[in-house]
Amino acid sequence: MRDDMDKVIVERPRRGGSWQGDGRAWRNSKEAGSHLGMKRGYHRTKWLNENLAPLKRWLHKQVHRPWDKVYAELCSGIDRRSTVQAHIFEHIDDFVERGAVMRDGQVWVSASWWGRGGRAPLEEASHVELFVHPLTGILLPNRRLREARAAQRTRHGTWAERRGDKPCAVYHVIDENTQWHRVDGCWFEVTLAKFPERVDAAKREEKRYDVLRRCMVTHGGAGRRPAPDMPTHASLYGRNDVYAANKRQLGRREVRARLGDDA
Structure with a gap:
């Protein structure tokens, strides 16, 4: 100390x-x-x-x-x-x-x-x-x-759900390598990166850290669910060949300028 x-x-x-x-x-x-x-x-x-x-x-x-x-x-x-x-x-x-x-x-x-x-x-x-x-x-x-x-969010719902706010989209695709994701009421700009190709099938797959899922993932295990509260890659990113390499929290004005009422 x-x-x-x-x-x-x-x-x-x-x-x-x-x-x-x-x-x-x-x-x-x-x-x-x-x-x-x-x-x-x-x-x-x-x-x-x-x-x-x-x-x-x-x-x-x-x-x-x-x-x-x-x-x-x-x-x-x-x-x-x-x-x-x-x-x-x-x-x-x-x-x-x-x-x-x-x-x-x-x-x-x-x-x-x-x-x-x-x-x-x-x-x-x-x-x-x-x-x-x-x-x-x-x-x-x-x-x-x-x-x-x-489990608590499942039982009691989020603060927006308890207030009766209308549901909004979980994520928006900006381009091939950029998506906007809503996490706990805040919007983040997520930069996607592709998994490295396996040159030798006998070697183990390289692990990459997913900043949105906050865990290590591999190309073969991208579609698996590491924890009960985590969605799969297909439902989170719409594809299985990428992972979240970086993320940046977006400001309110920036979100409203692009998404409008959907934010």
Whole structure:
């Protein structure tokens, strides 16, 4: 852990307190209580504004390590005697599930983000990215996270579907090597590349990383489904001889200029 982790996380301007006004009318009304502080009714209170992204990245780099050692290193870098720095420890449970238990040979975690509603199997917890194994005490990633989130979208639908928005096209073909794909409500320009031709049939096929599917693919395995939530190449690109080599997120104006109401 870097020595200035506490400063990276904590030292940002606090939010709130920007509005001020004359609160005498409210303080003299019947809605106000009989015992008020000197600042009540005059301005908003401020709240903390931590930058928790470095803490999350650091925790993800500590996977496959004993949680006791990870927590000890975290305590050595952040002073719990400071009220502001001690507040960081309240956010650890937002990234790490520390209360996992074993039931019938399976790891069970909290069923919801706030720990309410009992427990559920790990593969059904769409909010758990990291967890501490209840038997070994090792910090591990949730390798079934994508499947759990895909199952949640299937059960509850996307935000656009819950709002009642009209369905839109999954992708648009721009040219032979360029397509526009809609992923979680955002449009990306995907550059396609063809798989290398096999010179020797006895050699193994070369693997290529597909940036849209986020996995390694081969020419022979392009049409296969590596995970339950992933579509096949034929349904994703309309062909099996290409893979996504690069992608770029498109701006709203750029999408509307080409697609119009279909965006």
